[in-house]
Amino acid sequence: MTEYGRGRSPEPWHPEDPLYGDQGWAGQASAGQGSYGGQQQHYPQQPQQPSYGGQQGYGGQQPGYPQHDYNGGWDTGQNPAYDPYGGHDTYGGQPVAYGGERPDQYGTPDAYPPPRPPGRRREVQQETPDWDPGPDQGEHAFFANRDDDDDYDDYDDGGRSGGGGRGERRGRGGKKRRGGCACLVLSLVFAGGLGAAGYYGIQFYKDRFGAAEDYAGGGSGQVSVEIPKGATGYDIGNKLKEAGVVKSVDAFVAAQGKDPKGQSIQAGVYLMKKEMSAESAVDLMLDPKSRNNLVISEGMRNSVIYREIDKRLEQPKGTTEKYAKKNWQKLGLPDWAKNDHPDVKDHLEGFLYPSSYPVAKGMKPETVLKDMVENATEQYDAYDLESKAEALNLKDPLDVISVASLVQAEGKTHADFRKMSEVVYNRLKPSNTETNQLLQFDSTFNYLKGQSEINISEKDILTNKDPYNTYTRKGLPPGPISNPGKEAMGAALKPTEDGWMYFVATDGMNKTEFAKTHAEFLKLKEKFNANTGSD
Known part of the structure; x- marks a missing residue:
C-alpha cells in the first residue's frame, strides 16, 4: 500500500513506472477515478466520506482515507452541506486524479507543482549546485593547497541521467601547488589591514575623544x-x-x-x-x-560720555560730540524724540542708556552711539511712555525721561526717588502756590552751566534766564539733564502720594529730608546751614 506521494512502493522505481515516465505525473486521469497510471487502487472497504465539491481526485470522494487537499489541508469530514468554496472545486470544479495535469490558473506551468520523483529531485539539485566544501573537512580549495583549475571544472551531464549530483573532477596531477604562497599573501594583507585600521582608529579616537589642542601658560x-x-x-x-x-x-x-x-x-x-x-x-x-568696556553709570551726562568715548577710540577731544550733534537723527531715536524741541541742548541726552558697552580702538563713534541709543529705545519701549505721559499730565514721553533725570540727579538714594518724583509733580501742578510751578532745582542750573556745584549764588541763579534754569523758568526743562537708570524711571512713573513739596540735603551730601510746607522747609534749611557752615 502506498501513501500519496511520500510512502514506499512494493516495487522499485522503473522506467515504465507511471510515476517515472510520460504517463502518471504527466498523464491524464479520467473524471471520477483516482489512479496511478490509470489503474484503480483498491483498499479495504470504508464508509465513503464526501470531500469538497463531491468529486473524485482533488474534488472527488476518496474511499477509505481522508483526502489531502493541496490548497486547503486534509479533508476533515465535515458535513457535505458545508462548502466554503460555494460548492465548486478550488480550481474551478475540474476533476483531476492525484498527480494528473490540471489547467494552469496563474499563467505559469510551475504554479503549485506536485512533488517530483526522486530522479527529478536530483535533477533540481544539479541545476543549482551549492558551494563545494572540498574533499577534506569541508575546507575551501584555496586553503586545501589545490590549484584553482583542479576544483572548479564544469559539471558534466552525467548527473542529469545517472542520478549523480556533481560531475567528475578533472586534472588533479601535474600542476604546481600555490597554497603556501597564497596563505602568505593573505597573511600580509590581513596584517596590513589591521595596521591601517589601528592607525585610523587611533586618529578617530584622538579627534573625537582626545584632549583638544591648547596652548600652555598665560600668553x-x-x-x-x-x-x-x-x-x-x-x-x-x-x-x-x-x-x-x-x-x-x-x-x-x-x-x-x-x-x-x-x-x-x-x-x-x-x-x-x-x-x-x-x-x-x-x-x-x-x-x-x-574688560575694556565703557560703563555708563546712572545719571551720567552726555558730555562726560563723549569724552570717554574719544579716549577709548583714541580720537581727538570733541570728535564724538561733534558727530552726535550733527547726526543725532540718524542714530535710531524713536519718532517721539525727534519732535520739535527747539531748546533742547543735546537730543541724545537721556538716550545713552546706563550700561556696559564695548568701546575700543578701531571702532567708530557712530557704532558706539547707535549701540547705546538702541539699548535706551528698547528699555523705554517696555514702559509704553506715550500712554504713561498722558496719564501723568505730561506733554510727551520725552517729559517722562526729563522727570526721571531730575529724580536721578536730586535724589541721594533709591529710597528717595519716589518722594522726589512726587515733589516734581506737585510743583508742576497749576494749583501750586508754594513755588508757583517753579521747580527750583540746582541740578538744572548746573546742567546748563556744565558744572556740579552745591553752593550757587542767588545772584547767578536769579539773573540767568536760560530755558534750563528752573529758578526762572516754570515747568520742566526742555529735555533730560542726564541719563536716568531703571530705578529713577520707575519712580517717575509711580510717585508717592504723601503731599511732599520740599526737600533738603541736610548733611550737604547724602541725606535728603522732605517737607510738605514752607515752614517745615525753613527748619530743614537751618539744619543744612548748621551742618555745612553756610549762612
Missing part, C-alpha cells in the same frame, strides 16, 4: 577682543581663536564648562594676551580688570 603681548551680546561659549571661543588668544574652540569651551563662574562671561571688549591656555583665558575674562 604674552596684548590683543583686544570684542564679545557681542548673546554670544555662546562656542561664539566666544571662535572670537578668541580668530584673535590668536586660544589654540582651539573646544579647549576654551571645556575650560569654561569646568569653571563654576564660566557662564557669567558678559558681552564687551576684553584685553587679552596672545597664545594663552584656555584655562588662563577664562580666568582673565572673569577678571573685571580685563
Whole structure:
C-alpha cells in the first residue's frame, strides 16, 4: 500500500513506472477515478466520506482515507452541506486524479507543482549546485593547497541521467601547488589591514575623544577682543581663536564648562594676551580688570560720555560730540524724540542708556552711539511712555525721561526717588502756590552751566534766564539733564502720594529730608546751614 506521494512502493522505481515516465505525473486521469497510471487502487472497504465539491481526485470522494487537499489541508469530514468554496472545486470544479495535469490558473506551468520523483529531485539539485566544501573537512580549495583549475571544472551531464549530483573532477596531477604562497599573501594583507585600521582608529579616537589642542601658560603681548551680546561659549571661543588668544574652540569651551563662574562671561571688549591656555583665558575674562568696556553709570551726562568715548577710540577731544550733534537723527531715536524741541541742548541726552558697552580702538563713534541709543529705545519701549505721559499730565514721553533725570540727579538714594518724583509733580501742578510751578532745582542750573556745584549764588541763579534754569523758568526743562537708570524711571512713573513739596540735603551730601510746607522747609534749611557752615 502506498501513501500519496511520500510512502514506499512494493516495487522499485522503473522506467515504465507511471510515476517515472510520460504517463502518471504527466498523464491524464479520467473524471471520477483516482489512479496511478490509470489503474484503480483498491483498499479495504470504508464508509465513503464526501470531500469538497463531491468529486473524485482533488474534488472527488476518496474511499477509505481522508483526502489531502493541496490548497486547503486534509479533508476533515465535515458535513457535505458545508462548502466554503460555494460548492465548486478550488480550481474551478475540474476533476483531476492525484498527480494528473490540471489547467494552469496563474499563467505559469510551475504554479503549485506536485512533488517530483526522486530522479527529478536530483535533477533540481544539479541545476543549482551549492558551494563545494572540498574533499577534506569541508575546507575551501584555496586553503586545501589545490590549484584553482583542479576544483572548479564544469559539471558534466552525467548527473542529469545517472542520478549523480556533481560531475567528475578533472586534472588533479601535474600542476604546481600555490597554497603556501597564497596563505602568505593573505597573511600580509590581513596584517596590513589591521595596521591601517589601528592607525585610523587611533586618529578617530584622538579627534573625537582626545584632549583638544591648547596652548600652555598665560600668553604674552596684548590683543583686544570684542564679545557681542548673546554670544555662546562656542561664539566666544571662535572670537578668541580668530584673535590668536586660544589654540582651539573646544579647549576654551571645556575650560569654561569646568569653571563654576564660566557662564557669567558678559558681552564687551576684553584685553587679552596672545597664545594663552584656555584655562588662563577664562580666568582673565572673569577678571573685571580685563574688560575694556565703557560703563555708563546712572545719571551720567552726555558730555562726560563723549569724552570717554574719544579716549577709548583714541580720537581727538570733541570728535564724538561733534558727530552726535550733527547726526543725532540718524542714530535710531524713536519718532517721539525727534519732535520739535527747539531748546533742547543735546537730543541724545537721556538716550545713552546706563550700561556696559564695548568701546575700543578701531571702532567708530557712530557704532558706539547707535549701540547705546538702541539699548535706551528698547528699555523705554517696555514702559509704553506715550500712554504713561498722558496719564501723568505730561506733554510727551520725552517729559517722562526729563522727570526721571531730575529724580536721578536730586535724589541721594533709591529710597528717595519716589518722594522726589512726587515733589516734581506737585510743583508742576497749576494749583501750586508754594513755588508757583517753579521747580527750583540746582541740578538744572548746573546742567546748563556744565558744572556740579552745591553752593550757587542767588545772584547767578536769579539773573540767568536760560530755558534750563528752573529758578526762572516754570515747568520742566526742555529735555533730560542726564541719563536716568531703571530705578529713577520707575519712580517717575509711580510717585508717592504723601503731599511732599520740599526737600533738603541736610548733611550737604547724602541725606535728603522732605517737607510738605514752607515752614517745615525753613527748619530743614537751618539744619543744612548748621551742618555745612553756610549762612
